[in-house]
Amino acid sequence: MSKLVTIYIDGIGYEVPAGTNLVDVAKFYANNDIPVFCYHPKMEPVGMCRMCLVEMGSVEKDRETGAVLLDEQGNVKIRWMPKLQTACTQAVYDGLAVKTQTQQVTEAREDIVEFLLTSHPLDCPICDKGGECPLQNLTMRHGPGVSVFNFDDKVHLAKHVPLGELIYLDRERCIQCARCTRFSAELAGDDVLAFHERGRSLQIVTVSNPPFDSKFSGNTTDICPVGALTTADFRFGARPWELKDVPSIDPYGPEGANISLSTRLDRDSGGIVIIKRVMPRQNEHVNEIWISDKTRFGHHHTRHLDRLVAPLHREKNALVETTWDKAFKQVADKLKGAASVGAIAGPGLSNEDLWELRQLVLAAGGSEKSLGIWPATMSGGEVIKQVGVAKGTNFSNMGKGTVIVLVATDLEEEAPIWWLRAKTARDRGATVVVLNGRSTKMDHYAKFSLRYDYGDAIGAVNSLAGHIVNGKLHKDDALGRVEGFSDLQTTLKKTKAYAGYEAAAEAIASAENVVVFCGAEGVTLSQHADLMQACANVLVLTGHVGRTNNGLIAVWPGANTQGALDLGYSAEATADLLQNPPAVLIVAGCNPVGEDVAAAKLKDVDFVIVTSQFDTATTEIADVVLPQQSFAEREGTFTSGERRVQRFYAAQGVIGDSLPDWKIFAQTRQLVDKSHAKVSAGAVMAEITKSVAGYGEMGYKNLAQIERQFPDVGGNDLYYGGTAYQNTGGIGVQWPVLAENAEAKLKVAAVNTEKSKAKGLLIVPTTLLYDRGALFVRSELMSLRIPEAHANFSPADAKKLKIQDGDTVEISVENATLVVRAKVNETIPAGVITLPKCLSDQPGLFAPVVAGSIVTQALVATGD
The missing domain is CATH 3.10.20.740 (Ubiquitin-like (UB roll))
Known part of the structure; x- marks a missing residue:
């Protein structure tokens, strides 16, 4: 301090x-x-x-x-x-x-x-900023009673200028404070806005193609101190004083970004309460005051006309509506008589949903080994329990003396708020180290950009550990609580050392604080637990565990993968369910059949139960489809990738007869084992606190605790005018890791570094922030941000295969053929095709669920 x-x-x-x-x-x-x-x-x-x-x-x-x-x-x-x-x-x-x-x-x-008012329009009665406008407030508080300027001298400018499809500019209202241009260039790293003209004609313009090309553009409307910048989905949509702001959590990302859902009764939606806009909610521990555009504009699925509104069951090979009572009985009867039962849970399910699903599967004769998560791309939850970032870790407090390491992740695409916080920590003096098979945006800010061959991420991290051990850079005082050091030391002496890694290893060893982000790009599921352990080895050897602002963060897919792991779910269970499908399968809140060719075997399951908000490829194979509520219609908790458990609250009116997943599973279990169904999400969490390690303090009362935050940006006084909202819903609680116990023994272990011997082009599925997932694709406002299905080729491979940029190509792998647009990309290494996931209505290579699928040799052919 x-x-x-x-x-x-x-x-x-x-x-x-x-x-x-x-x-x-x-x-x-x-x-x-x-x-x-x-x-x-x-x-x-x-x-x-x-x-x-x-x-x-x-x-x-x-x-x-x-x-x-x-x-x-x-x-x-x-x-x-x-x-x-x-x-x-x-x-x-x-x-x-x-x-x-x-x-x-x-x-x-x-x-x-x-x-400032000499050319400012008198738009207050119709301005979207009215009621939360700093210019309006400060004019009343500090402005003169009269003006000596001639009204006829006012300069009139365009009032409805699109800066892209998401943000509109009213040039007359702009006071040239430059908050928007400075945020985009300095914080977001997107030099996409600029000043044009001079004097009283000075105005903001977009200088990128496509216009205002940033994943954080909506934040400029928050920090604008006047009504110059407005969002396309809220412009003239409601007045701030008409809105009720309900605390919630981002349903898409692992960062756990705090948001406020601004709601109002809506005549056009049948007289129910709906979300009119999504705003950031200040939490300096998590997202400060920022949210991504996906979080801000991706809520429109919650009231989409395609929402499922009633239970469906299969009759004569068609899904027809039924009642909840009949659906519950049919599902319970099937579960009671099933030879085997399994479940695959999506990352948008709350902890309460996951717990009741777990209890249902166990009541029907299943086990933890039949509790799978989707996407099934990452493992290593046990490693996080040992060396995850310590309680109190806060990127706002990181700068000089901190090293942030990114391994196998394109962080801006996978977790944009973590990217933004890591980037701003770098701006304050932190050192960034990037280890990946290709270049990403963070490489522009990294001191060390280290490449490795795809398939050898473990070897690359081992190379860092080898330089640390062989160069005697490890902390001797840390070894007193370490088990397995001798075996690791022996292995590291034989490990191939990547050239150019020495300086990065020295920076990590000498740093005061080190945080490692571990993703899964180019890594199979069977390799991922080893990659997590390799990252843990580096942290343990250098003493960067068990202390605030030190430790490991897994870049999990979705909002609550960490919570699923905490409650006993695993990607390994999903892999087994896909290879050996059970007699009865529950698929909750995800669409594996529509996303991954490896899920094709699920079509052969005897009886499939699906909870979903929309019709998907997975509901098409279902015997019973149960309409689930969106995150905005129910309450619950998510556990972020930093292990912070946070509450979200019901904000929107219920669509149709949909129910929260926890209630669906609890009422079904009541018919299976005569148990007493819980009456609220809070009651479910109370049971979790008594049963799940680390969750003893996670009752709703504790999660709702708040604190005054510095700087005071989200105050009710609107000092910064809608920049963010005051946190009234709770800042959440982190559960501690083993390393925080000074008496606990920590494990280091030699991990497998064997690379795939498959020959030919290596297909590496990658993650994009904007995709055609079942929820996000329903937010039509963002449709132009979703790219068409494509594959990225290196210039050398494109030349060898006679592929031109923009060609349609067929990529055959295993038993599937993918038709995509070819893009020639200089950041892609020779011998590799990167294939973004979930950009097509057809299943692709979404996750390396089947061993070796991500590194299978591919046949590439040009097409028309």
Whole structure:
């Protein structure tokens, strides 16, 4: 923690952390809102709007003793600067003094507001920002009563300018604060907005193709202090004071981003409460105040016309509507008489859903070995229990002295908020190390960009560990609690050392803090547990476990894969279910048949039960289809990839007769084993707290606890005007890992580094943020962001195969043929085809479920 210094605001002394921004300090400690427009706590100050002008000075001290000098009345003597200074560019230091309420300051603020309003339209009654607008609020508080400017001198500009399909610009309302351009270029790393023209004609333009090409574009509408930037789905949709904001959690990503669902009764939706917009909810531990565009605009599936509204069962080879009572009885009867039972759960199921599904499968005679997760691409949950990031880890506190390592992941596509937080930590001085088979966006910010051959990710991480051990860079004091070091040391001496890894290994070993993100790109399921262990070896050997801001994070697919692993589900179980299908299979909240050719055997299962929001390829093979509620219609919890359990709340009216999954499974189990069905999600979580290791403190009351956050961005006073909403739903609770117990023994282990011997082109399925998943594809607003099905070829392979960029090609692998568009991409290494998952209505290579499927030799042929 920074040392405390004494500063004086309007004559009152305050002890505050040294080096923090004066504007933030004044607000947090003195409850003094120094007005700002261009300043924002998450960006570097520029002092360009001049709204924050204050009188500034320094306490006078005796030069010899350093003692504070007092005047004749006993007050602290202060030497004031002759002119007003910008508060937003001032970091606090001992003895700083400011006056914020003098006549000189008041007149300066009046002048600035008057200048800003000279060409600003009087749109407040119809402006989307009205009611949460800093310009509106500060004009009422600090503006002049009259203006000397001639009305006829106003400059009129375009009022409905699309900056792409998601964001619209009203150029008349823009006050040129540059928050949007600075956020895009400095924080998001997307240089896609710029100023054009000069003087009073100065305006924002997009300079990218496609326009406003950023995964974080919606955040600019939040930080805009006026109504210049609006989102396409909320523009003229409702007034802020009509909305009820309900705390929720991002249903798509492993980061657990906190969001608010702004809801209102809607006539056009049948008079039910619906989501009008999605806004970030401040949680400095998780997503700060940012969300991705997928999170913001991907909610429209919740009220889509294609939603399933009633149970279906199969009659004469067709699915027809039935009642819940009949559906429950049919499913229960099948489960009670089944020779074998299994379940595959999607990553969007809550912990409560997963628990009741687990209990149902066990009641019907199944076991944990028949509890699968989807996508089944990653393993290593036991490694996380040992060396996951310690409690209290916060990327906001990382900078100099921190090393962030990315292994086998394209983080911006797989977990954009983690990417953004890692990138901003790098901006504060953290060192980034990227290990991957190809270049990704994070390579632009990495100090060490290390390549390896696809299929040898484990060997690459072992190479780092080898340099650490063989160079005696490991921490001797850490070895006292380590088991398996001798065997690992012997193995590492024989490990192939990748050239150029030495400096990265030294940086990791000498760092104060190290966090490793481990993905699964180019890695089979059977290899992934070993890759996780290899990453754990590096962390344990260098002593970077069991401490805040140190440890391992798995880049799990979906919102609650970590929770599924905690409750006994596994990808290995899914692989077994796909190879040896049970007599009765429950597929909950996922579409394996439509996504992966490896799931084709599920069509042969005797009886399939599916819970889903929409018709999918998996519901087409089902005998019973049960309509599930979306995340917005129910309450529950997700566990993030940082092991933070967080609550989300029911916000939207229920669509049709759909039910939450936990209730579907609980009522079915009641018919199977005569158990008493739980009456609420909270009651289910209460049972989980008594039964699941690490979840003892995860009751709903604890999860709802809040704290005051610094900087205070999401306050109800709308100081930053809709930048983010105050966290009233809870900041969540992390469960601890074994390494946090100083007495616990930690395991290092030699892991398999054998590479596939398959010859030919290597097909590497990759993840894109925007895909044709059953939920996201229903958000039509985002349709232009979803690319067509394609495969990426290296220039060398494309030339060898006589493939031109844009050709249609057939890729045959195992028993399937994929028809995609060819793209020639210089970031792809020779001998490799990267194949983005889930971009077609036909199943593809979604996950390396069958051993070797991700590295199977492929036949590539050009087509028309």
